[in-house]
Amino acid sequence: MSATQGLANSLPARLRNFFARYPPQIYSAAVAPRPAAATSASTEADGAVDSSSGSGSSTLPSPYTPDREAKGYKRPDYAAFSHSKSLLYSDPKHPNPFLPRKNFRTGKWSSPPIGLRRQADLVKLAIKYDVEALLPPGPKSTEYKVARREERGLQVKGTGIGQKVKGHEWERTMESRLEARRKAMLEMPEMIRSWKERGHGRGWKKWPK
Amino acid sequence: MAKKSKARTIAVRLISMAMTGYYRTMIRPRTGRPLSMLKYDPVVRKKVLFLEASRGGKK
Numbered sequence: 001m002s003a004t005q006g007l008a009n010s011l012p013a014r015l016r017n018f019f020a021r022y023p024p025q026i027y028s029a030a031v032a033p034r035p036a037a038a039t040s041a042s043t044e045a046d047g048a049v050d051s052s053s054g055s056g057s058s059t060l061p062s063p064y065t066p067d068r069e070a071k072g073y074k075r076p077d078y079a080a081f082s083h084s085k086s087l088l089y090s091d092p093k094h095p096n097p098f099l100p101r102k103n104f105r106t107g108k109w110s111s112p113p114i115g116l117r118r119q120a121d122l123v124k125l126a127i128k129y130d131v132e133a134l135l136p137p138g139p140k141s142t143e144y145k146v147a148r149r150e151e152r153g154l155q156v157k158g159t160g161i162g163q164k165v166k167g168h169e170w171e172r173t174m175e176s177r178l179e180a181r182r183k184a185m186l187e188m189p190e191m192i193r194s195w196k197e198r199g200h201g202r203g204w205k206k207w208p209k
Numbered sequence: 210m211a212k213k214s215k216a217r218t219i220a221v222r223l224i225s226m227a228m229t230g231y232y233r234t235m236i237r238p239r240t241g242r243p244l245s246m247l248k249y250d251p252v253v254r255k256k257v258l259f260l261e262a263s264r265g266g267k268k
Contacts, residue, residue, distance in 0.1 A: 184228040201245035207263045208224050
């Protein structure tokens with residue numbers, strides 16, 4: 001206990017405040033539930049949530065109570081997640097402060113309580129003081145970055161199979177514009193001939209818009 | 210107050226018929242015929258037909 005006390009005292013205030021708000025024994029990456037291992041736990045947790053919402057609906061019957069199962073809601077297949085994606089899993093009981101949350105009542109996503117910039121600051125500080133394992137898993141963690149690099153390598157967005165680089169508008173429309181120009185140039189001698197025939201524009205009908 | 214009388218001449222835009230987006234602006238009498246002429250289009254590097262664009266958008 002004294003050792004942890006000493007460690008806690010040696011940390012900068014920012015990290016100390018973070019660990020006071022999000023205790024590592026609940027939130028840290030080491031104890032964070034992994035979806036593959038925690039399918040039963042998550043179903044239990046979901047069951048608890050469902051039962052609580054069910055009790056809520058029994059006390060307050062509302063036609064607007066979301067019945068997600070009946071609406072065709074599919075539980076995410078955690079087993080199919082890639083390693084890096086499965087790292088970013090938030091326990092419904094103790095939502096990870098580094099991850100966004102979906103509010104199932106309103107269907108809206110809320111941002112993580114700690115944004116990416118502050119996450120990066122915290123992770124850098126934690127690495128400096130060698131306590132990164134005590135932080136919750138997040139997109140800035142070394143583990144996540146390594147897993148993602150292993151999966152994707154140095155892949156740039158848009159260069160994968162079935163993906164497209166959007167590019168600038170002039171790049172996207174280049175082909176059709178050149179085609180229109182080519183066609184117009186093919187018809188140009190004929191156009192000029194008829195323009196000369198019609199008195200250099202006197203009888204011309206097709207003026208451009 | 211009396212309405213301001215319209216100018217005698219108007220500025221018109223002559224559009225290259227090579228569909229390059231190149232155009233020239235010229236001034237002609239308001240009452241005259243629409244302009245059309247052969248002019249050099251630097252995009253296709255040729256003399257092409259330029260026709261006056263009708264101003265559909267403006268009243």
